Amino acid sequence: MSINHLVRPNILRLTPYSSARSEYKGRADIFLDANENPYDTGYNRYPDPLQWKLKEKIGALKGIAPEYIFLGNGSDEAIDLLIRIFCEPGADHIITLPPTYGMYKVSADIANVAVKEVLLDKNFQPDVEAILAAADSHSKLLFLCSPNNPTANSFALDKVEQLVARFPGMVVVDEAYIDFSGQPGCIGLLAEYPNLVVMQTFSKAWGLAGIRLGMAFASEEVIALFNKVKPPYNINQLTQEAALKALDKQQQQKEWVQQILGQRVLLTQYLSGLAFVQRIYPSDANFLLVKVENPRAVYDFLVQRGIIVRDRSRVALCEGCLRITIGTPEENELFFKALLDYF
Numbered sequence: 173m174s175i176n177h178l179v180r181p182n183i184l185r186l187t188p189y190s191s192a193r194s195e196y197k198g199r200a201d202i203f204l205d206a207n208e209n210p211y212d213t214g215y216n217r218y219p220d221p222l223q224w225k226l227k228e229k230i231g232a233l234k235g236i237a238p239e240y241i242f243l244g245n246g247s248d249e250a251i252d253l254l255i256r257i258f259c260e261p262g263a264d265h266i267i268t269l270p271p272t273y274g275m276y277k278v279s280a281d282i283a284n285v286a287v288k289e290v291l292l293d294k295n296f297q298p299d300v301e302a303i304l305a306a307a308d309s310h311s312k313l314l315f316l317c318s319p320n321n322p323t324a325n326s327f328a329l330d331k332v333e334q335l336v337a338r339f340p341g342m343v344v345v346d347e348a349y350i351d352f353s354g355q356p357g358c359i360g361l362l363a364e365y366p367n368l369v370v371m372q373t374f375s376k377a378w379g380l381a382g383i384r385l386g387m388a389f390a391s392e393e394v395i396a397l398f399n400k401v402k403p404p405y406n407i408n409q410l411t412q413e414a415a416l417k418a419l420d421k422q423q424q425q426k427e428w429v430q431q432i433l434g435q436r437v438l439l440t441q442y443l444s445g446l447a448f449v450q451r452i453y454p455s456d457a458n459f460l461l462v463k464v465e466n467p468r469a470v471y472d473f474l475v476q477r478g479i480i481v482r483d484r485s486r487v488a489l490c491e492g493c494l495r496i497t498i499g500t501p502e503e504n505e506l507f508f509k510a511l512l513d514y515f
């Protein structure tokens with residue numbers, strides 16, 4: 173099954189920019205084709221526009237061929253490109269499931285693409301029938317964030333698969349927090365569903381938010397669309413090198429994740445002993461969603477102590493909640509000690 177009928181006609185017709193570095197694929201010693209400075213600074217050449225070396229390493233780690241990978245300037249670039257590939261401004265829409273990550277709506281708003289919102293249920297799970305009832309032939313993208321930000325839980329896999337199987341458009345599963353989850357991700361479903369896109373990122377477990385590197389996994393057909401519309405050199409040389417280096421130190425990433433998971437348990441125990449803490453939601457991510465009495469007062473108190481958490485108390489279904497990232501053991505201890513002084 174092709175997904176061509178979901179793509180904007182102008183994107184299907186588009187002749188993409190052809191860069192010097194992608195036109196000549198053979199070996200050569202002298203490059204006089206790209207108007208670069210010939211003197212070697214380490215960075216005088218344009219980077220590989222398709223980042224093959226990096227994709228091979230990522231592919232080996234994730235168990236997927238490099239041809240099924242797109243790399244973006246953060247997941248945020250992948251979100252923006254998906255909207256521009258599939259959604260006709262003023263005509264098509266995306267579906268999101270609040271409370272969730274804010275960038276889906278911001279990217280859609282910038283593109284003048286409407287957003288249909290179908291609230292999560294009271295267990296923070298997708299309401300499959302309500303989502304399908306809201307969908308029509310203009311529903312080009314459904315964003316599922318699992319584990320979900322800010323609710324911290326994973327979506328039930330059978331619900332995700334039902335949606336991928338039955339939704340009339342593309343289904344994007346944002347797995348930014350998958351490395352902290354006890355649940356397997358959706359990359360394994362890609363072979364079966366051409367309308368599935370799975371996103372991950374170097375910004376969380378890998379400790380590389382500063383290099384801006386996001387991954388999208390999808391069919392070759394969808395990857396070709398990403399490559400058609402992306403800026404030619406969207407992943408710079410410094411970022412490619414930093415990511416290659418990090419991938420050679422996978423043990424470090426695993427140790428950080430284990431440390432954070434341990435701290436997640438500890439912080440949950442500590443917080444549950446505080447009188448003003450009403451509820452700590454189960455977390456499959458590197459943060460906790462915590463319902464407190466008077467969240468603004470707790471937030472302001474922490475700010476005075478130089479500690480910033482995220483106030484999500486005015487977000488639908490998160491009334492009264494703060495979102496707290498798990499820090500280092502030292503940071504978590506200082507955070508908890510500060511809370512002991514709060515009354």
Ligand SMILES: *Cc1c(COP(=O)(O)O)cnc(C)c1O
Pocket residue numbers: 245246247248249273317321346348372373374375376381384385386
């Ligand atoms: C943090 C986060 C991301 C990461 O975005 P990048 O652009 O890769 O830094 C993506 N999705 C969700 C839900 C997040 O919380």
